[in-house]
Amino acid sequence: MDKVARHAQAALLVLGLLALWEGSCWLFRLPVYVLPAPSRIFTTFIRDLPLLLDHAAVTLLEVALGLGIGAAVGIVVAFLAFYIRPLGQALTPFLVGSQVVPIFAVAPLLVLWFGYGIWPKVAVAAMITFFPLAINLLDGLRSVPLELLEFFQALGAREGKLLRLVRVPAALPFLLSGLRVGATLALVGATIGEWVGASRGLGYLMIQANARLRMDRVFAAVLLLTLLGVGLFGLLGVLERLFPRRR
């Protein structure tokens, strides 16, 4: 009951803000190139949907590739850092420090190196995925409780068995929450990569629309990006609920 009330409250607040926005646009006769009204954004969204989806497909491809590559490298690095102690010690401050580096700022450099195709965006998405995932997984591997391991070690379980029986299942929720953090940021990262230089993708569409003062289209792209982000977050959330931290 309480939860329903809270959701209703949030929905009311959003509706109220939208109404305020819509009202201000009419009242002050704001031109579309300054601030389009929500109703205008919505009609543009519906009308331009085929175009938006066309570009979204490119952005999603970049995100999917970036997530896949970033996750694969992140998993390998986390396991290496876990098993090779000096490597782990050397990498940990680097991994933690990387969290405060704005990887988005690297995007222009990547475009310079990899050109205008999808690869610089894939690289940004991969880097954004890699760091939180590697840190989380390494943390998960390191924090497996000793009493879970020692029962199997005493029975003579070798490292491979320990991995399968204890370490991997114990660290899986950490990996998934790292992936969830990475996935939404990767979407933003790919879009920013497209701002810098691209011929397709939602970021490219935004820059084009912006140049033509089509702010309604810019906002429609933002709306779609938001929906995609929520969808991605939800999808990984479902995965996470399948392997919860049961502790």
Added chain:
Amino acid sequence: MSPAAANTSWPPAEGESSKNALVLREIHVSFPRPDGPFPVLRGFSLAVALGEAVGLVGPSGCGKTTVLRVAAGLLRPERGEVRVRGKPPRGQVAYLPQGDSLLPWRTALGNVLAALEVDGPVSPQARKTALELFSRFGLSGFERSFPRELSGGMRQRVALLRAFLARRELLLLDEPLGALDALTRAALQDWLAEALRFFPRTVVLVTHDVEEALLLCDRVLVLSPRPAQILREIRPATPRPRPRGSPEVQTLRLQVLSALAQQAHGQSG
């Protein structure tokens, strides 16, 4: 410690390695601390005969868990010898660690089968046997429950059943009933006595419940504060398991408690 040096003093006497399931000799363990090494065991020795049940009681922090971890081959002593049936211990010991040691992502049955998976794939026959033991040991209906869904008593039954099913001669139990309320603990003590009849094992039982050790063990060792030494050895005259509240158990309990109290007094005074 080089293997060659170990060989010169081992085996010490014909027969000792065959009649003893566990031998700890002159074990030295210390942990590194910022202010220098922190000695926990200094020349600790213990021999447990095949089929014997030995209880270890002692003040907390004296090194009981450390003794078990050394005996299980999980902690390498700086000096001293560890032999389980005359061989190095690793792989021969069912060790139930202190605290919650069940895998939280596996069901009760899954946890028990995990112990078998260490030795290879689990056959359908082994699975069937495990299921039968669930009902025999008061766990029917809980096969598919996750540890967090079980009461403390049920969780420990699963953990103990897992340790028994691991099929190792030497069973090391670190305060297996320590977290339970008095009533549940009494019930589980009877349960453990029954389980030990069904699965004969050599047991080292660490407990802070003196009565528990006296009910279930052939021999109870009273340990000093750190570094742990054996202060007293108590051998009840009657065979285990003993009835709760028997005069013998009560008399011996007072003896053990006074030995522990004397030691605590000696420390503070």
